[in-house]
Amino acid sequence: MVVLSHDAGGNRSQSVRALRSYLPELLDSGYHVTVPRRQYV
Structure with a gap:
């Protein structure tokens, strides 16, 4: 399940x-919480 909160x-x-x-x-x-890894350019 994906929950997007903004x-x-x-x-x-x-x-x-x-x-x-x-x-x-x-x-x-x-369920557990994961945060996408930020990619710096």
């Missing part, structure tokens, strides 16, 4: 609230 800047309270809602459930279900 926002357009400014007030991020809705983004934080959403993460606090679904992230613990996913982690408790066995």
Whole structure:
């Protein structure tokens, strides 16, 4: 499963609230968090 979370800047309270809602459930279900490696040119 891929969950993409992003926002357009400014007030991020809705983004934080959403993460606090679904992230613990996913982690408790066995999912894990990965972050793509940045490639610098």
